[in-house]
Amino acid sequence: MTTSTQTFEFQSEARQLLQLMIHSIYSNKDVFLRELVSNASDALDKLRLEAFRDKDLEADTDDLHVEIAIDQDARTLTVRDNGIGMSRNDVVSLIGTIAKSGTAEFLRKLKESKDAAGSQDLIGQFGVGFYSSFMVADRVTLVTRRAGSTEGVRWESDGEGTYTIEPAEDAPQGTSVTLHLKPADTDDHLFDYTSARKVREIVKRYSDFITWPVKMASSEDGDELETVNSMKALWARSQSEVEQSEYNEFYKHISHDWNDPLETFRMQAEGTFEYQALLFIPAQAPLDLFMRERKRGVQLYVKRVFIMDDCEALMPEYLRFIKGVVDAQDLSLNVSREILQQDRQIRMIRKRLVKKVLTTVKSMMAEEGGERYTTFWSAFGAAVKEGLLDDVDNRESILEISSFASTHDAEAPTTLKDYVARMKDGQTDIYYLTGESRTIIENSPHMEAFQAKGYEVLVLTDPIDEMWVEAVSGFDGKQFQSIAKGEVDLDEKDDEKAAEAKKDFADLLAWMTTALAEDVKEVRLSTRLTTSPACIVGDAHDITPTLEKMYRASGQEMPKVKRILELNPTHPLVSGLRAAFGERAGDEGLSETAELLYGMALLAEGGELGDPARFIKLMAQRLERTL
CATH class of the missing domain: 3.40.50.11260 (Rossmann fold)
Incomplete structure (x- = not known):
């Protein structure tokens, strides 16, 4: 073993990644602790499996755990484990070289040996997550000893391009990472990680459900350690062991809702890839359901380690109100564990989650009385119908629950x-x-x-x-x-009578089509009117006025869509106009009547007049003549 301190340079890729870690990759600096605890959990998993495979391994496996220690005076935070540990060669190859990863290498070896059971209990990539420490520390010290070895090693770096390695006498089994924290008043350093309360809060948020105990000094006695994570994931426990009240409290915790959920359901997939899901349908819509800045998606865990809060990749936009947790066993993550790779696993999990939500709603419809379904649709129906546009594969299922x-x-x-x-x-x-x-x-x-x-x-x-x-x-x-588009034929009609009416009104229809040419594409007789004199309809493939208005409001330029004015030939106003036209065609008053008829039809459907002042003037003049 080398007895002197040696200095090494990071690979160029490692130096670049360090800068990314410090300045841009992680959106929340708190995740450095998640990474260190996850790495420690990996090390404990490895030791447990290694001890099972090698009965002669000289390693202490009696009290496997992760410990977090804080020194406020020295401004240090230490995360240590008594897991598998590393040799000197491991430290050089795993930490100084981004291309390699302890867990990734370990998984490769397990796959080669076809030990599938062991590979299911590992998460993360040590050589990557470790670098997140430099977001909050200006110097990091690592002391480690591999299980079964008597030689320890000490690694240290300020993250600027070099690191040192030297022997560590009396190093305990496992790995200890000490962060020499940046000054508390650093501009972009928002939290004090020497606060035990803050550290406990981070552990509860990100690492509450990992299988190993995470211990810290108790507040009453600094020498006594207490476990700060629950190690109890509701979704991993048998359904018979969990009361609905526990589900309700968990839902309130993750959703910040005061009410119990409307529906709770679980999923578990085994086979090619494994995951567990615990999902909730709220009892009422959140205030931000239709706000642009809303957040959506369920919480994502990988091997019970919290990865992200609103995983949009796992839940479509139209089901943005669904709350819950998805815990995957083997999921491809990129450098920071914060952004998912769009791989087959993600797409498959999403597909199954969506189908489960839709079938759950369908089962609510079948309940006697259907009160819960009525509550659901009243709250979320408008959002669910968005799926008729976005989710073609499930369109039929969405129509069935609508x-x-x-x-x-x-x-x-x-x-x-x-x-x-x-x-x-x-x-x-x-x-x-x-x-x-x-x-x-x-x-x-x-x-x-x-x-x-x-x-x-x-x-x-x-x-x-x-x-x-x-x-x-x-x-x-x-x-x-x-019923506002195309022509309507509700029942059999007298074709001879219809043809006669069309002939009688032909001249009037032709004249009105010309007179109103700026506003309508055609004037024709209607079969859909019984009491009103006129209505406006669109061609079969025209967009509606409301949709046209919506496009314009969003900033899209839309050409004016001319529609069709239909007249009721049995209405006295229309039949009177035909008679008057036959007697005094070309009279200016007839043009005004046609304009008023169009305006009334437009207002009757809730439309907007092009020139309201002119319409009011013409209407006032006509009313005046009746007095």
């Missing part, structure tokens, strides 16, 4: 399955109308013929409804059809 207000019942929404079951004989489409409110939709001229003939119409008032109905073709073989 409910919509309809003209069938003013109080209770309907499922599409129930709507289809109530469809009239010969009805081939699912009718709907979008609008800002139920009142506007119910009073829309478009509804008249449908109400008169008893056809059920879905009443869609959420902003997202304007978009998903354009993207979703249908449900259960039935197409979605807006």
